Amino acid sequence: MTAHAHTTDRHEPLDHMGFGEQDSHEARGNILLGVKLAILSEIMLFGALFAAYFVIRAESGEWPPAGLERPELLLPGLNTLLLVASSGTMQLGVRSASTGERSRILRWLGLTLLLGGIFIVIQGYEFATNGFGLGSGVFGSTFYILTGFHGAHVLIGLAFIAIVANRARLGLVSADNHVAVESTSYYWHFVDAVWLFLFSTLYVL
């Protein structure tokens, strides 16, 4: 099955080991596919949590159960706007990265960080003032596991954005080498999309 020797340098052993400095074309494709697959598994994670939510809600006579109230729509609505806007700024960051303009990358990533940071602060305020907790029956359980898992994903996304922004600040992001910004943007858009589902099912419907 083997045959003639065929020299190629694109499979050198150590050039595809992750977010290297010189991400070759091959490594970039590997990383982007890897991130997409990881997101698929995350979709299933949230899918399972949503499935639990819908089943439990369908079985429960009234929703929210007597004595509990859903949070007001004002702050979560504002949060929705913030996250959608942050997806836009993230994408502008990717576009700047693909041309390697350092100041523009920093501006857009910084703005994304700010929007995501405000989201987290508002979410924390809401958690503290909701008037129900994890222990408040199935309503509290489903509400907080979904929003809590999502919030944790936002925090992870913010950490990634901060890391790539710092690398961009030091000149380590260029037109040829910005796969980290791209993968972070995939993740961030995913987190944003999950929120849209959360907002429409937990708060509105």
Place this chain on the structure above:
Amino acid sequence: MTAALRRFVPAVGLRRAVLGAVAGAGLGALLGLVLQADAGQILGLGYLLALAGFLLGIGAFRFWLRWAAARPPDLDDEHAAHGRAGDWTRYFRFTTDHKVIGVQYLVTSFLLFFTAGTAAMLMRFELGQPGVATSKDIYNTIMSTHGAMMITVALVSIIGGLGNYLVPIMVGARDMAFPKANALSYWMLPLAILLVAANPLLGGFDSGWTAYPPLSQQANLGQQAYLMAFVTVGASSILSAVNFLVTVFRMRAPGMTLLRMPIFVWAMTVTASLALIATSVVAAAFTMLLFDRLLGTAFFRATRGGDVILFQHLFWFYSHPAVYIMGLPGLGAILEVVPVFARKPLFAYRLAVLSFITIGVMSFMVWAHHMFVSGMAEFFHIPIMLTTELISVPTGIVFLAALGTIWMGRIHFKTPMLWVFGFVWAFLIGGITGVFLADVPTDITLSDTYFVVAHFHYTIVGGTIYGLFAGTYYWFPKITGRMYNERLGQLHFWWFTLAFNATFLPMFWLGIEGMRRRVADYPPALGTVNLFVSIAAFNIFLSVAVFIFNMVRSWQRGPRAVPNPWRAQTLEWQIDSPPPIQNFEQIPTVSAGPYEYGGGGGLPAEGRATP
């Protein structure tokens, strides 16, 4: 203490990992005490921080942390992490070479296999005669531990061990796509396995590996240990699934088209897809269960509006595909071995590939056949029964691919091939008896009896473990560079197969007679058959001891293996045994399919394997 540690833990990486785990556990316990947490919460915190400490200590994150801190990569360190041939400490530290990781997985799996087998012997000791010799609680804990560990063996042994070692070589790559993530997947396991092994110290657990609430919500800390360990193993397998898929889809050598891939690689690809998609569902279910235990949520607490059947749905939505995550790699290994020892092309290769994919898709549509007696919605019974019966069609095609290859072949009765014949017999029994469990009326009668135990062991031992043994003997010369002892291998096969059938065939009858599974006691009238079964089971254990002796001794001083002792045609046999650290001096260009044996006076010259 450090002196003792230095003595018993030879490699620096592992030593630091142990210290990190101890420090993490201590910190977690301290934090728990300060926060006035209960015992379960302290165990949870301690485990999480111990896992973090272990991984930090082993150096799993050092390259990524460097990257995150925007420091230049330490290329010397990365090369060192890749390992050097002959340096045995690489097996005890964070090594990124896929061949080292494969061996780590294999050895870990066989150690676990042996431990879980010991638990099975204790069960058979209790079941050797009617009445309760030890105690029902002890029996339940041993039964649950046996199940939890064997499930892990079935999940990780072939894909983690043989898969890691062989898939990159078989597709003509120098390593997996993400070698560091690959090493991380392995090093997530040891602490989780230790936690399961330690569950008797935490009060044991009696829910079995299925962990149904409400029992699993009320049970001891040992139960919680199992749940946390399972989530960890799940995270590890998702990570490794991503790695396999990217490797197969993006790192194939020139000329290695998808339909020239060895069938084993195809089996691993479908397996990895299943693991990727299904695992996070069970992780979610177990997390909700842990939250119910630790944080006062009510997901599965019926008294507070929760739903216990929901847990079963989420659990089986993963765990039925998981049966194929366990089974497909075994089938892949079997189909890889057959053409080599029948000296014939694999029969219906394309159809077998299609069947693997079909099995993968359909495995998501059959989960509720585990729940016919659960009280789930009635309308769901018939559709699930039909899909379950349908999935036997692609499975049957894979089985026929093995038979069709054997048919009219020039059979070489070497040990790997013997395991293929053992597989044909065992998987046939497993498949036929599955029909009675797919059909609702018979399942309702047979549910939770030893009929299920026997069926399950005929499929998982017949599919996975027979595949694991076939593959381990087949690739042993490649992995170790030495030949195993053929006579001991054949002794292992015959002893194991006779004992295995003597153990599990009578269980079908016991089940029909009404012997309940997962119970320490049974009606006295079944005593004689159970004594026979227990004696047969001890023989399985002894035969595995022969295997382990053969492997250890042959690895130390077996005769040197030539690069291609079986005259096989897949890529791994075209390089040295054991393979050089880079796998290939130059990346090969592939010009033919993997099984072009016999037929038409030989192969094109450039595709012929060296004899």
